[in-house]
Amino acid sequence: MPPQAQPPLGSSPTQATDELFFEGIAKHSANIGTYLWWVGVCILGGGIAYGLLQIEALRGKPLWLLALIGTPMLLWSYLQHISTRYKISRRRVEFQKGVITRRLDSLELWRVLDVRYEQSVLDRIFDNAKITLIGTDQTHPNLLLYGLPNHRQLFERLREAVQFARSNNRPMELAPGAHEGGDVFGHHHH
Template identity: 25%
Template structure:
C-alpha cells in the first residue's frame, strides 16, 4: 500500500463575532477597568485557538500559556452540520459541528468560521476519501 502525502487544506481561527456578547459587556462596564483586561484576554484566547484541516485529520490547537492539541482522524467523523446563529449570519459566519467516533473528542465545534458552507463541502469530500482509502465504513447499531 502506497504512503499518501498529507497536505494542508485549510487553516483558520474563530472570528471575534463569537465573543461579541463578552466584548459588549466589557465595553459597558469598562469604567471598572477589570473588564478591559477580560476583553483583551478573551481576544488573545480566541486568536490562540487554531484550526487546521489536512487531507488526513483535523487539528485543533488552543491555549495561551499552556498549549493543547486535539487531533481527529477524518475517517472518524460520523456526522456534520452547519449552524448559522442570527448574529453570525449578519457577518457571514457559521459554526461547523462534527460528531466523531473519537473518544477524547466526540463532538467538535469549529466556531464562527468564514465560508462555513465551503469548508464543510471540503471536509465532507475528504472524509469520504479517507474512509475509502482506509476501507472504513460507519455502522450504527441502535
C-alpha cells in the same frame, strides 16, 4: 510470495490526499458576544462610578477605575481567541489552544461520523457559521469549528473528506482478522 500492492514510486499517497483546507485563527466576529459582554461590563462600571460620584463623600475618589473593570477580561478573551489555531486538512483537524499552556488536539477525519452546519440569525449578520464534527465514540467527541472563514466551502469539503476518509483511510489495524488469525494459530499449537 504474492506481489505486494504498492503505490508507484514518486507519488506518495499522503501528498495527494493531505490537502490543507484551512490554517489559522477564527474570525474575531465569532467572538463578538464575549467582546461585547466585557465592553458592557466596562460601561456598567462607568455608570456605577458616575452614580457613586454623585455622593458627596466619594467625590474625588478614583472611581473611574470601575470603568476599566472589564478590560483585563476583554484582553484575555482576545488573547484566547488569537491563540486558538486551527489546521484543517483532508485527513485531520488539528487545533491548539491556550494562552499560557499550549494544548494541541487532533481529530482524524476517519473517526468522524457526521458533519453538521448551523447558522443563527446573528451568525448570518456577521457571516459566521458553526461546523460540528460528530465523533464516532466517547474518546473522540464532537468538535466545534466556529467562525472560520469560507465556512460554507469548508463544510462542503470537510463533508466530502469525511466520506472519503471513512471509506478509504481505515487504518490497517482495524481490518478484521488481521491480528486474530495469528493468535488463533498460536493457541492451536499447544
